[in-house]
Amino acid sequence: MHYNYRDIFWNGFWRQNTGLAQLLGMCPILAVSTSFVNGVSLALATTLVMAMSNAAVAALRNLIPYEIRIPVFILIIAALVTMLDLAMNAWLHELYTVLGIFVPLIVTNCIVLARVEAYAAKNPPLPSAVDGAAMGVGLMLVLAILGGAREIIGSGTLFAGIEMLIPGARAIQVLPQDYPGFLFAILPPGAFIALACLIAAKNWYEARQKAATTLSGPGCAPASHGH
């Protein structure tokens, strides 16, 4: 069977984007996107876990009894997350304290289990790993935009805390120093409103693309009935 890797990637990155289309794993998306660095680091960790867990489950898929597959999947994911958790605690300790409970909680992030169940349990390891990684990168896109926007509006800076990832790097003051800081953007309701705007923007962009292809398409395309 031939796998179109570009299609798998595009599916995870954009078409079925975790944050904007599937709306899975909302808890970390909303809670950790208070700044660009926090969001992207958690997304990086999630991407790693998703690629590894998808590959592992896909490799073992014929050995896992169907009836108890969910507990087995969770055990595999939990083992991988524990490894990552310990690694981050050892090498990125400062960031680890900032992200706190959300790193171990990747186990319960439903997007990880969803991809394992929907994709890795039925496909060979390599496409599964690509699928997991693409989903993670799509999540990273959302968390980067969401975290960046909330950080700029909320405190006027960008990349605050970058020195935890890259030693020596500094945050950028985007807005003037006397910007009062729109605290609302950093508080939980700001996350909901910002994410809703992102979803609306994606839908608007896709509706426009669709309208453009329908208009310029060959022949007389039937009008869409999607009301």
Added chain:
Amino acid sequence: MRLYNSPYVRQPNSVTRVMLKVLIALLPGIAAYVWQFGPDILVRVLLATVTAVGCEALMLKARGKPLALFLSDLSAVVTAWLIALAFPAIAPWWIVVTGTALAIVVAKHLYGGLGQNPFNPAMVAYAIMIVAFPSLMSQWPSALPDAVTSATPLDTLRTGLRATDATVASVMADARVFGELAGRGWEWVAGGFLVGGLWLLQQRVITWHIPLAFLGTLTLVSGAFWLAHGAQYASPVLHLMAGGSMLGAFFIFTDPVSACTTPRGKLIYAAAAALLVYLIRVFGAYPDGVAFATLLMNICVPLIDMKTQPPVFGHKGR
């Protein structure tokens, strides 16, 4: 002989007329405000109006709606005036502009425009701004010429009562903040809103249900606490004449879009709102509870409306 079709008596009530009457009804309160606190409020009203109309035009254009038709319904102006009156008149100008823009763009148009917004736009703006800038939103002008800022009477009362052996009477003896009935100066503004609200009732722009249920429940609840322990809980008069009670009872809870529409529903809605206002005021952390009570009750409106549908004429009750 000319023949006419029924209906023969028509009421020329349009959205524009209703909104215009609401604006007129706000004038006594604004006049009292100017008399007690100086003309700053007029600048605020103008600033909010310009922002609201500008944002409204922008959003209408973006949504491809006819500009003249929707701009002339004056609903954006009503929102702007409510924001100008609900926000402290000495807050920085950008607080009013940001709040008004959020009200029109997010709370009104992102939800689908006039008639579709589940939340009262002016109160969404107030809630967002007080959460984002708690200190700037808690400083109010003082009625005395030499003092520039003060906390609201309700705030002063709550912080004052925290001291040991403080009573409501000892806190309210401070004539810099308190007048005869409630806050110094604020009691006149509340009186102005009461006059305007009664005129709205007489004009049948609003029905009696919401103001009566709101003010009645607030009197009952605050009266019960006051009778039980008068040293710690302020009298109903203070609760009626302080904060946003009067503005809320006649102008905010009666918002035809975000409030209940059935008669029984209106009673339940306003009574529950009054209870929330009292709880937030006395036991909460924010200066006043009207905005949060409005938003919390707005969420319940669909359920209340569904459960209080009056039976169709000729049918037995459900």
